[in-house]
Amino acid sequence: MRKVFITGTAGFIGFHLAQLLLGEGFRVHGFDGMTDYYDVTLKQKNHQVLRQHPNFTATQGMLEDNELLSTIAADFKPDVIVHLAGQAGVRYSLENPRSYLDSNIVGTFNLMEVARQLEVGHILMASTSSVYGSNEEMPFVETEKADTPLTFYAATKKANEAMAHSYAHLWNLPTTMFRFFTVYGPNGRPDLAPFKFVDAILDGRPIDIYNHGDMYRDFTYVTDLVRGIRLLIDTPPVRPDNREVPEGDSLSPVAPYRIVNIGNSEKVRLLDFVEAIEEELGQKAIRNYMPMQLGDVPATWANAELLRTLTGYKPQTDIKVGIREFVAWFREYYAK
Structure with missing residues (x-):
């Protein structure tokens, strides 16, 4: 039985990845700080669901x-660390940048040291599309430079990529960095736009x-995202010859x-996304139009x-399908 150590299993993406791997016969150990950046109850319930599986343990x-x-x-x-x-x-990185330094830099360094010492077969780490920063040529390609991050959050993730490259080179540690795009779906984080939009519209508050x-x-549906991670687990990079x-x-x-x-490889206008939510809810939003926020x-x-090319897989869930699934989860979970 292959063993995967996942950090962040009580969180949005980690929860879905753990469910997928457990369903495929992996043994999973989760490591999560249960921080109060958003509703801890949601995180606790995620772990309660995972703990029902005999092959899941957590710290x-x-x-x-x-x-x-x-x-x-x-x-x-x-065998693998994710x-x-x-x-x-x-946006929170504008208010509390030190928390990003502690968690994303120091915490990631500690985990890389663990991977080096245990000589794991593959370590996969989350980065973000935010590292592309001020780049204007789209769609974004991994081989283009990403040297102009616009927020400290993005800067810490870019630093993680550089740190991970050095460890891969020095210790021959197979490392995959994945850059997420706008992820949404059931169990989504309350600080993300889809959650905020649905919650406010149902309550009659402005968005x-x-x-x-x-x-x-x-917009990338969460089950598409974790399927991509799952397939990349079996695709460790190899140092090239010559x-x-x-x-x-x-x-x-x-x-x-x-x-x-x-990512879903589809550029969706934000207003179209809002209209799809309105259509699914059968309720119009009260719209509060605002200027661009600093760092966005x-x-x-x-x-x-x-x-x-690497996996034969392409995320492709349509936003209307993804929104339908998210709204169904939201209504059930919050009884709205």
């Missing part, structure tokens, strides 16, 4: 607690629409290291050809 702890993290991981002896925990949120609605996002890298591959010429976009970008759009 509550912070990545910054190196002694606890190292002890738990050494006892579990994972790192999804960390301080999330673009904030930034840049007066002139924004585009590559520094020769296939065209279009983000594989490092000097390390078993690769960056992969996971007008558009994100993934080129996910590398993911398809």
Whole structure:
């Protein structure tokens, strides 16, 4: 039985990935800090669901607690590590940047040290489309430069990519960084736009629409995302011979290291997304149009050809289908 150590299993993406792996016969150990960045009750319920599976175990702890993290991981002896925990949120990084330094830099370093010491077969770590920053040429491709992050959140994720590359090179540690685009779906985080929109519309409260609605996002349904991660687990990068890298591959010429976009590869106008939610709810939103927020970008759009080349898989859930599933979960969970 293959063993996967996942950080952030009580969170949105980690919960769905753990469910998928457990369903396929993996043994999973989760490590989660249960921080109060958003509703801890939702996280606790996610772990309650996972604990019903006999092959799931979990530890509550912070990545910054190196002694606890190292002890738990050494006892579990994972074949693979998937790192999804960390301080999330673009806007919150304007208010509390130090939390990103502690979690996303120190915590990630601790986990990389664990992976090095245990000589795991593959470590996969979450990055973000936010690292593309001020880049304007779209769709975003993994091989283009991403040196102009616009928020400290994005900067910490870009730093994670650089840190991981050095470890891959020095210790021959197979490492895959995946760049997420706008993820949504059941069990979604309360700080994300789909959750905020549905909650406010049902309560008759206004929703904030930034840049007066002139924004585009590559909305990626969560089950599509975790399917991509699952397939990448079985696709560890290999240090290339003679520094020769296939065209279009983000594989490092000097390390078993690769960056992969996971997105729906479809640029959706924010107002179209709002209208799809309104249609599903059968209720119109009270719209509060606002200027662009500091650190935000007008558009994100993934080129996910590398993911398809590596795994044969392409995320493709239509937003109307994804919104229907999210709204159904939301209504049931909150009895609205």
